[in-house]
Amino acid sequence: MSNPAPAALLDARPDAPDTPPAWSAVFALTLCVSTLIASEFMPVSLLTPIARDLSLSEGTAGQAIAISGLFAVITSLCVARISAGVDRRHLLMGLTALMAASGVVVAAAPNFVMLMAGRAMIGVVIGGFWSMSTATVMRLVPARDVPRALALLNGGNALATTIAAPLGSFLGQYIGWRGAFFAVVPLAALTFAWKYFTLPSLPAPVAADRAGVFGILPKPKVAIGMAATALLFMGQFAAFTYFRPFLEQVTGVGISALSLILLGLGAAGMVGNAVIGRFVARSLRGTLLVMPILLGLVALGLIRWGHQALPTGALLALWGCIGTAAPVAWWAWLARALPDDAEAGGGLMVAVIQMAITLGAGLGGMLFDHLGYQASFALAALLLVLSGVVGLFCVPQERKTTLVK
Numbered sequence: 573m574s575n576p577a578p579a580a581l582l583d584a585r586p587d588a589p590d591t592p593p594a595w596s597a598v599f600a601l602t603l604c605v606s607t608l609i610a611s612e613f614m615p616v617s618l619l620t621p622i623a624r625d626l627s628l629s630e631g632t633a634g635q636a637i638a639i640s641g642l643f644a645v646i647t648s649l650c651v652a653r654i655s656a657g658v659d660r661r662h663l664l665m666g667l668t669a670l671m672a673a674s675g676v677v678v679a680a681a682p683n684f685v686m687l688m689a690g691r692a693m694i695g696v697v698i699g700g701f702w703s704m705s706t707a708t709v710m711r712l713v714p715a716r717d718v719p720r721a722l723a724l725l726n727g728g729n730a731l732a733t734t735i736a737a738p739l740g741s742f743l744g745q746y747i748g749w750r751g752a753f754f755a756v757v758p759l760a761a762l763t764f765a766w767k768y769f770t771l772p773s774l775p776a777p778v779a780a781d782r783a784g785v786f787g788i789l790p791k792p793k794v795a796i797g798m799a800a801t802a803l804l805f806m807g808q809f810a811a812f813t814y815f816r817p818f819l820e821q822v823t824g825v826g827i828s829a830l831s832l833i834l835l836g837l838g839a840a841g842m843v844g845n846a847v848i849g850r851f852v853a854r855s856l857r858g859t860l861l862v863m864p865i866l867l868g869l870v871a872l873g874l875i876r877w878g879h880q881a882l883p884t885g886a887l888l889a890l891w892g893c894i895g896t897a898a899p900v901a902w903w904a905w906l907a908r909a910l911p912d913d914a915e916a917g918g919g920l921m922v923a924v925i926q927m928a929i930t931l932g933a934g935l936g937g938m939l940f941d942h943l944g945y946q947a948s949f950a951l952a953a954l955l956l957v958l959s960g961v962v963g964l965f966c967v968p969q970e971r972k973t974t975l976v977k
Contacts, residue, residue, distance in 0.1 A: 594713065595712075596766075598709060601709065603762070604668060604767070606759075607671065607763055608697060608698060610756060611694050611756050614740045616812065617738065618753075619633045626681070626687065630814065631939075631940045634936070634937035635933070635934060635937060637813050637933040638929070638931075639692050640692065640698060641933065643695025643699065644699035644922075645930065646699065647699025648699035648702065648923045651699065651700045658776055660774035661771045661773055663700070664701070664708070665764065668760060668763050669764060670697050671756070674690045674693035674694040674756075675690075676690075676757055678690035679754035699922070699926065735838060738832075738835040745831075794910065797905055797963070797966035800860070800960075803864075804902070805924075805929050807871075807932065807955030809928070809936065810949075810952040811952035812891075812895070815837075816830065816834075822945060823880070823881055832885075833884070834888075836888065836892070837888045839889075840889040840892035848898075849900070852900065856901065860902070860960065860964070861960045864956040865956065867898070868955075871956065874887055932952075
């Protein structure tokens with residue numbers, strides 16, 4: 573799941589210089605976020621037709637999510653060094669063009685290899701964009717407006733997360749999975765044009781010491797927190813990636829009901845995002861413990877009641893509410909654990925999250941193919957419960973955490 577550094581991290585950053593705001597450029601980046609997130613998670617609602625058309629199993633088709641995560645990890649760790657000296661405007665434009673190219677390659681893919689090539693391209697965009705998104709926003713608007721600008725990016729992320737799966741399912745019903753992926757291309761082209769006319773020149777900053785990304789691991793509680801974060805995302809994507817084939821094969825819903833259930837999952841996620849700050853402020857330690865354990869119980873509930881549409885829909889809505897909001901708690905933990913190294917910690921967390929998505933989707937797919945959905949969801953439950961338990965040991969002390977809104 574691609575997550576921008578939230579406004580809470582601003583507490584650990586120096587203020588940006590007071591410059592004339594470039595709000596149109598911020599809106600262009602927000603459209604880029606929405607298009608990118610939609611592209612990233614489109615396969616979740618289209619696994620069945622992709623697998624059928626390319627003569628693959630659903631588990632193999634699910635590697636389309638895993639491969640994008642892998643390339644996002646590689647890119648997030650290497651982009652600063654590779655792009656040293658490159659104007660960030662040019663780099664963002666290039667990533668947007670690559671996003672459009674990915675849509676074309678995936679839509680035209682005649683086989684599994686080309687499908688993976690197209691998805692690898694979107695992984696590069698994910699890693700590159702999120703690695704520089706917050707820093708870019710901080711250079712586009714005055715310091716006093718940075719929280720509001722980041723809120724716009726987060727809004728684009730939440731909106732795309734909500735509609736990507738049901739929209740992909742809906743479009744796939746009428747124009748096929750290839751048409752659904754190609755629908756990203758005109759949006760990427762619009763984003764490219766918007767950025768071209770609104771993004772100012774953004775000279776590359778002085779190269780940072782890349783050792784700092786890994787140099788923070790020996791600090792107290794950091795390695796434990798990163799491990800708990802990895803377990804959370806591995807557990808989520810071991811199950812989430814395969815919700816469509818589960819709903820079709822086990823619950824037995826049609827396309828219309830499938831789209832409605834996925835829309836409910838996304839809408840519940842927006843509700844969770846809206847209220848998570850209150851729980852984090854009340855008890856970060858309790859939030860990090862309870863949320864993944866509840867997700868694990870939902871996964872087990874799907875094994876027990878997955879044949880019934882109404883309980884399954886309710887459980888998936890609960891999944892969306894908790895799962896979408898859970899990363900916010902971990903960003904809040906990062907702001908507390910690394911107040912002086914939030915940038916390095918944020919880069920490392922992006923890499924950890926993307927690697928966890930890759931491993932979770934990959935392991936879940938193998939189990940789904942060979943042992944059935946019960947094995948995938950049981951693995952998800954185990955990993956999620958472990959995340960909650962490990963998370964208890966990474967909060968040094970309990971105090972209220974206030975998120976900038």
